[in-house]
Amino acid sequence: MWQRNDRTSHIGEGSNRQDNRLGDVDQSDLFRAALNLDEAAVSIFDASSRLQYANPAFCHLYGQPVTDQHLGSTAEKLSLLLVPACGSQIAASRCLVPTELKTGDIEECTVALANGTRIGIVHHGLPTGGWCTRHVREIEELQRVGAINELISFQSLIDQVHDYLWVKDKSSRFVFANVALAKDHGFSHPSQLVGLTDFDLHCQEAAHLFRSTECEILESGFAMLDREEKVVDATGQEKWLSSSKMPLRDASGQIIGIIGVARDITLRRRAEALGQRASELEEASRQLEAALERERQVNALQSQFVAMASHEFRTPLTIIDGAAQRLTRRDQLDAEFVSTKAEQIRSSVARMVELMESILSFGRLEAGKISIVLKPCSIGDILSACCDRHHDWDRKHHVSLRLEPLPKIVAADASALEQVFTNLLSNAAKYSPHSPEIEVRAWSDAQNVYVTVRDRGIGIDEDDLPRMFERYFRARTSSGIAGTGIGLNLVRQIVELHEGTVSVASRKGHGSTFTVSLPAAASAAHPANRAPQTKEQLKR
Known part of the structure; x- marks a missing residue:
């Protein structure tokens, strides 16, 4: 341990001042004892960049049995002692001296030692103008803790999402899920889903469908996007989900599972179904109205046909009747007159026959x-x-x-x-x-x-x-x-x-x-x- 003792001896009268001084010594000893037991290396420099304290973990980390003569040395001088351990004076300086630090500030960096070990350096600004530095060997542990913190933050974030989010392993077992997925399947916490499969959540038909889809993704390596699927929730209600699933790969690119997201589109599907039904009813209404209009037109045309047909028959019949009356009223009938009237009668009869044939043929066709x-x-x-x-x-x-x-x-x-x-x-x-x-x-x-x-x-x-x-x-x-x-x-x-x-x-x-x-x-x-x-x- 390195420690510099600059305490000034005070001579005074009365037991109170002596008791106070002894109290100070006790607190200082307690502070040093705590730092000496700390597994992390600790160094303290004053405002003049001179070493005031270094604990045993510091000496062990840098491999230097530094003696009390080094207390009060400048950081620059001390860095020369750390070069063998740090690999360079620049690295040694980064371990000892912050770049710019104010009271209460924290400055962090990482340094690779000569043996390849990466350590974390955390400088804390002190009220006296100096700084205290922690040298943490377990950088991997720090990273792990940081990763855990990130995961916790990520979990908190996705738990705010109303869509379903999950991760499954290659056997389609849940290894991760968010609150929305757990809640809608009757679970109080996402962790209760871990280790379960779709066969524990859905009917056999739906579970087989999901498993089949995931096997295809695992085998092909291709994602499935925006597939609409019908499921039954914990209350027995049918739901429609728009699901996207994709392979989850590790750092080497190997597929290790499935990551998925699904959105409840039940209301949208119901709205679409109602809209489709409304469109069908509207179309049926239009067709019915069109049919009624055609029927009205046909009825009107049929009435017109009856009137025109009556007129068509009446005209030749009138001609025949007129010709017959004139033939009966003349005392003497010359050949030319008879021929003319006969021609009129024949023409009218031919017209009637033609009209009757047309009507009869039309009726047979109908x-x-x-x-x-x-x-x-x-x-x-x-x-x-x-x-x-x-x-x-x-x-x-x-x-x-x-x-x-x-x-x-x-x-x-x-x-x-x-x-x-x-x-x-x-x-x-x-x-x-x-x-x-x-x-x-x-x-x-x-x-x-x-x-x-x-x-x-x-x-x-x-x-x-x-x-x-x-x-x-x-x-x-x-x-x-x-x-x-x-x-x-x-x-x-x-x-x-x-x-x-x-x-x-x-x-x-x-x-x-x-x-x-x-x-x-x-x-x-x-x-x-x-x-x-x-x-x-x-x-x-």
Whole structure:
């Protein structure tokens, strides 16, 4: 032990002063005894940087049996004695002298001795202006204590987090967890989870799922991020968690476990489910409203159809009745008059037959009972017959037929196609009251036969074109012109039953062109007969 004694002897009278001096000596001895027993090396320097005290642990640490002659030596001189132990005078000076220290301040550093031992140096500023230094050999112990303190601070921090945090070993046993995870699984403290597995916390199905996932992570080394999983908590309530798990590696990079974090998203999932249900109900409501609106429109169109059909029948019947009355009122009937009236009657009857055929065919289509019989036939012959028949009852319009090279035969239902082309010719005449020319053209390519019916009548509004083949629909330009609104819908369905298409091109005031496209394949390419079509098949 090094100790410098600068106490001044006092000569005085009376026992009190002597007792006080003895008391001082006793306290000093007690102080030295305590420092001598300290396992840490301790040195004390005064304000002049002179050594006042060094305990036995100091001498042992630096390997110097320093004698009392060194007491009062400057720190610089003393550092020379410590060079062998410290490896350099700079290191020795760091062990003895702080860089800048005020009363009450603490300055810490670490120094590596010549033998490789790392020691901790802690300088404390004294009220006298000097300093006291502790030289701690067990730097590893200090680090361990510091690590423990950091861990305690970390535990305190993560216990404030509401998300679940945990660490598991390679056997999926908990080695660490936070308060949120412990509490929500019925434990009062996270330490109670240590050593448990998911099989102790969850049902078998969920535990097997978690273990399987963690085995994949341990084997692959890849993280699993933001997987949504359903669990059952300690109260038996189902919860949804958004979990992320990743491999935990040691300093050498070896996987030693799993670290995980999970967030309770139960409320979010419920909100999403309610939102989805609300969206579904809203969509169902929209669909129902749309269906009701369509039904209202269909009902209105049906009422309009009934009124127009009645008018359509009434017109030819009126013509027939008028012609018959005039025939019965004339005393003498010349041949020309009879012929004219007979022509009117025939034309009206033909119109009624055409109208009845359309209505009956439309009804069969709606009921799914129409039968399309595919047989070899000639498109040219069908068109010629339709044009001739139209000419017989409509002398106001001139129909020109242009037949370009066509297949000799196609597989089709001749009577059904006659309805198609008769309907298109009738419409062309009806909607061209002041334009007598109607052009019919037919041609083909390798795949299809094409037929166009063109008029130069009132045309169709552009906005109405997409709806021209809808049931009961009538274009705005048809206002004031008799019609049922079922003819073009019937045309489309018959053409589609032949696996063909029908389209319209028109401009208001410039007439319309309807184009029918039918497969050009011969009858051998098609079944001889097509079974009656169902309503669902008709709407494909």
